[in-house]
Amino acid sequence: MGATGFGYKIAKKFGLKINPQRAGLVPFVFNSEDQQKFGQLRGISIFCRVSNHQASFDENILFTHKGLSGPAILQISSYWNSGESIEIDLSPNIKITDFLNNKKDQGTKTTLKNTLIELLPKNFVATFFDSDILEKRVCDLAIDEISLIAKKIHQWLVYPQTTEGYRTAEVTLGGVSCDELSSKILETNKVKGLYFIGEVVDVTGWLGGYNFQWAWASGQVV
Structure with a gap:
């Protein structure tokens, strides 16, 4: 009926x-800016915590050719209204400040890029961060840089343009x-x-x- x-x-x-x-229970469509940046990541899946002011879900997200899907996205879509943001924690089980500070204290000379791919897909890391910061050695990172990296990973704000609608709902x-x-x-x-x-x-x-x-x-x- x-x-x-x-x-x-x-x-x-x-x-x-x-x-x-x-x-x-429907996928999101990226806004034009995010589509241009992340459209190439189709098929990449990441375990995340996806939240808004009403609900939070710890499950996978999936990048599509149009935007974001996966269990966490489908779940949060039922609590989302047009114009609102969703917050994505890309590392819900590992605190990035602790992770990077421990590496820094150990004198790790590996680049930030090669360090982060221990936690996140390589192609995503290369797209999500500016190349300048990725080429820095972890041992050379300043405290404020580590804080900014952690915030970016734990508090990624996404403003969907819309959903895919009833076609995939x-x-x-x-x-x-x-x-x-x-x-x-x-x-x-x-x-x-x-x-x-x-x-x-x-x-x-x-x-x-x-x-x-x-x-x-x-x-x-x-």
Whole structure:
């Protein structure tokens, strides 16, 4: 019902509240600046922490020819609104200041580039940082330089231009408001004998089969 719009038409006909719909669990499209910089990284995957003001997910991101995908991106997309940023921690389990300071204290003469590729993909490192800083030896890095490198890795702010929309989305956000339905049998409060289930209702689960389970479980209730 949610896929065809039929369910929304029925709900509207009976005067039920319908919350705005949009694509959820969907990849992001880079803005033009990021597309120019990162478009060449298609296929690279990195374990990250992706966050915004509502949620945070520790899973992989995947660079595509258009932008970012992968489990962490799909998850956070359901909490993202147009114009907002997402924050990506590219090293959620290793504190970069400690990592680089330890290398510096050991007198490591390896370049920053060759040191960072212990943690991150080589092509990504070469694209993400300016070549000047990458060619510096770790033992020669100043404290403020290490701090800036750490901030860049732990707090990468991305401003998506948009999402890929329903073409690649796994679910629809929004739909018939739960306030209109009985929480026990999913019958509408206004019209006896009228029920709404599955994706047409404003219920969205995380990635991993939860939306299928909601569809099956809500259908079983009715």
